Amino acid sequence: MTSSQMKKAIDETISKEPMMNEAFVQKVLHGKNRRKKPIPFLQPALVVVMMLAIGAVLYFTPQQNEQSAVDVEAPNLTEKYQRLVSEFYSAILQRDSEELTKMTVMDSEDVLSRYNNYDLTKQLQVMRTIDEKEQMTIVMKLPDLNGAAFLDTLVIHKKTEKIELDMLQPLERYVEDVALPKEFVFEYRVAPNAPIILNLELDLREAEIQTNNDHTLYQIPTDAGIWRVFETPSGERFDLNIVSNEPTQFNFGGDGRYYLIDSKTLETTFIYHNQTGEYQLVTGQLKYPGVTLYSTDYHEAPTFLFGGDEPKVITIEQGQLMYANVFEHADLTNSSAFYHTEAIGQHLLVKYTEDLRQISTYYEFTSADRLTDYRTINLLEAKPEHLKNMSLTNRYNDQLMYIFDGDTIYYRGRTNTFELVEKTYTNIQIETEGDQYFITGDDGFSWTLTRTAPRILQDEKGIEYTTSVKFEDLP
Numbered sequence: 001m002t003s004s005q006m007k008k009a010i011d012e013t014i015s016k017e018p019m020m021n022e023a024f025v026q027k028v029l030h031g032k033n034r035r036k037k038p039i040p041f042l043q044p045a046l047v048v049v050m051m052l053a054i055g056a057v058l059y060f061t062p063q064q065n066e067q068s069a070v071d072v073e074a075p076n077l078t079e080k081y082q083r084l085v086s087e088f089y090s091a092i093l094q095r096d097s098e099e100l101t102k103m104t105v106m107d108s109e110d111v112l113s114r115y116n117n118y119d120l121t122k123q124l125q126v127m128r129t130i131d132e133k134e135q136m137t138i139v140m141k142l143p144d145l146n147g148a149a150f151l152d153t154l155v156i157h158k159k160t161e162k163i164e165l166d167m168l169q170p171l172e173r174y175v176e177d178v179a180l181p182k183e184f185v186f187e188y189r190v191a192p193n194a195p196i197i198l199n200l201e202l203d204l205r206e207a208e209i210q211t212n213n214d215h216t217l218y219q220i221p222t223d224a225g226i227w228r229v230f231e232t233p234s235g236e237r238f239d240l241n242i243v244s245n246e247p248t249q250f251n252f253g254g255d256g257r258y259y260l261i262d263s264k265t266l267e268t269t270f271i272y273h274n275q276t277g278e279y280q281l282v283t284g285q286l287k288y289p290g291v292t293l294y295s296t297d298y299h300e301a302p303t304f305l306f307g308g309d310e311p312k313v314i315t316i317e318q319g320q321l322m323y324a325n326v327f328e329h330a331d332l333t334n335s336s337a338f339y340h341t342e343a344i345g346q347h348l349l350v351k352y353t354e355d356l357r358q359i360s361t362y363y364e365f366t367s368a369d370r371l372t373d374y375r376t377i378n379l380l381e382a383k384p385e386h387l388k389n390m391s392l393t394n395r396y397n398d399q400l401m402y403i404f405d406g407d408t409i410y411y412r413g414r415t416n417t418f419e420l421v422e423k424t425y426t427n428i429q430i431e432t433e434g435d436q437y438f439i440t441g442d443d444g445f446s447w448t449l450t451r452t453a454p455r456i457l458q459d460e461k462g463i464e465y466t467t468s469v470k471f472e473d474l475p
Contacts, residue, residue, distance in 0.1 A: 068094060072140075074126035076355040081136055084156060085126070088163050093120045104163045114167065118142045118150070127151065127174075127354050128338055134158060139337055141174055149174040151335050178333045178352055180361045184371040186313065186324035191280040194230065194238035194271060202229060202237075212252040217260065219247060228260065230271060230279075238279060243267045253293070261286065270304060275319030282323045284312045287342040294346050298368040305343040309336070311350075315368075326371065347374065347453075358462040362453045375435055380451035382432040386474070387439075392457060392465040402465070404428070409441070 070089040074082045084103075091099040092115050100108035120142070128139035140152045150171040155164040208219040216231040228240035228248060246264035253259060256273035271281045284306025286292070293302050301316035311326040326348070327336055333352075342349045344362075348371055351360040362374035374380070387404045394400035400413040411423040425441045432438070435451040449457040454470040 070120050071123045072126065073123055077126055077129055077138070081129075081138065081156065084161060084163065085124075085138060085140070085154065088154070089120050089124060104165070106165060106167060110167060111165070114165070115142075118144050118171075129355060130337070137337070139335065142171065149176075153335070153337065172335050175333050178359065180333075180350055180352060180359060180373070181331050182373045182376060183366075184326050184330050184348075184363060186326055186328060186369055186371075188313075188315075188317070188322045188324045188369065191272070191282045191314070191321040191323050194240075194279040194281045197229065197237040197239050208247065210250040212250055212258065215252075215258060217248070217250040228269075230258075230260075232273075232279065236279075238271075238281075240269055240281075268306065270314060270321075272316065272321040274321060280321040282312060282314050282321065284308065284310075284314070287344075292343045292345065296346060296365050298365050305346075305348055307341040307343045307348070309340055311341040311343075311348060324369065360452065360458070360462070360464065362456070374453055375451065380435045380454070382435050382437050382449075382451055383471070384430040384432055384437075386471045387430055387437065390467060392467060395456070395464040395466050409439075 068090065070086055070093055072082060072086045072089070074085065077085070087099075088103055090096075091103060092112060095112060097108040097112065100111050104111055122143050125141040126138055127141050128137075130137040130139075135158060136156045138154045138156065140154065142150050142152050144150060151174045152171050153166065153169075156162070157164065202218065202220065204218060204220065206221050210217045210219075214233040218229040218231065220227040220229065222242065225242040225245040226247065227242050230238040230240050232238075240260065243262040244264040244267075246262060249261045249263060251259050251261075258271040258273075260269045260271075262268070266286050267283060268286050269281055269283050271279055273279055284304070285308030287307050292305055295302055299315050303313060303315040306312040306314070312323050313326060314321065314323040316322070326341070327339065332339060338352050338354060340351050340353060342351075346364060348363045349360060350363060351358060363371040364374055364377065366372040366377065389406075390404045392402045392404075394413075397413075401411070403410040403412070407426065407428045409425040409428055411421075411425070413421050415421060425443075425445045428439060428441045428445075430437055430439050437449040437457075439445075439447040439449065448460050449465070450459075451471075452458050452464070454472065455467045457465045457467070459465070
């Protein structure tokens with residue numbers, strides 16, 4: 001049809017003249033060779049045949065997993081890392097090797113094989129996050145196909161956002177009912193010698209130099225941080241490695257003992273000039289920029305107690321520096337990534353921390369190679385009169401306080417927006433058993449506290465409270 005013919009047809013359609021007949025309309029729309037209508041009685045048969053064909057295709061096509069994204073519960077994780085974790089497990093669920101190659105530094109087929117026995121269609125939970133300068137470590141709880149829970153550790157490199165796994169380590173089984181060990185028994189071994197630097201000229205032009213008892217510490221700036229080098233009066237030099245880009249305190253402890261504390265990481269290097277003339281060293285972490293040095297009934301020489309994720313005890317025996325790893329033979333309920341320690345005086349405070357709960361216990365020496373739960377030594381007996389006219393302050397937030405006054409408890413605290421909250425609990429009754437206080441009151445108020453140290457009480461959620469005095473010192 002030419003354009004003039006089409007225009008004429010349109011003009012005729014919209015004019016006041018009678019409408020075009022059916023034959024003309026069909027001719028304009030479909031042309032002369034319009035297909036004839038099918039015979040009416042064949043239409044239902046065609047529909048049935050098509051439905052059977054589609055059904056056969058669906059039946060013989062492998063069933064696809066309808067879930068495309070993995071549900072991740074991560075209340076303490078930023079949106080960016082929540083997305084990375086969810087996308088990683090979603091790629092595994094979809095068997096997407098190409099996407100895994102973009103996200104990880106491992107072979108994608110090895111990654112897929114690792115998760116064959118885990119149910120990623122269920123909600124996954126972030127149990128622990130460790131935020132460091134270069135990387136974010138995330139410990140996940142994954143269910144297996146039988147309903148048991150296992151722990152998976154992801155390391156996300158912040159610069160590249162690539163995910164790394166320790167493929168040689170199988171996933172550890174996760175236990176819900178966590179309990180700290182009653183004691184830690186450890187094994188002493190001889191500390192290693194300091195690594196000697198040979199045939200290397202040091203560029204000391206920008207180095208910070210400190211001297212103590214004729215021994216010298218060079219702190220040399222590098223792209224990776226400050227390189228520490230220890231030099232003896234005879235000219236021997238030892239490589240103390242790089243810890244951070246902040247300066248180090250260099251101290252002399254007398255009798256051939258030197259210690260260096262990194263002011264940023266608090267990582268401490270203890271150097272000992274032993275009776276054979278060699279220099280031994282052990283590294284550890286202190287909670288505060290000072291060294292806990294003490295003697296006990298079980299050690300002839302002063303003993304250091306390092307904290308951190310890998311706690312150590314070091315001491316001098318027969319002119320040799322000796323050390324022991326506290327967790328080495330410990331019966332820990334779950335992965336060691338959940339445990340952290342602080343050296344406090346002559347005690348070691350051990351904490352088990354998930355992102356949403358924490359439990360902790362104090363330990364002290366009961367022999368040279370044994371740390372024992374403080375409660376089992378001193379029999380921290382709970383008595384109702386302990387809480388009479390007593391105030392309890394949240395150990396990590398002094399804005400939260402409970403004040404016991406007769407049969408009433410007054411609560412005072414502030415919200416995250418600094419709004420003051422005050423509550424009163426009446427008709428308080430206190431019953432005790434062993435080291436626990438069972439506290440009840442009106443309107444269903446119930447609170448259980450456990451003594452974990454002379455001035456520390458811990459509630460059911462693992463929250464710790466301090467008292468102003470030791471209960472044993474009360475009249």
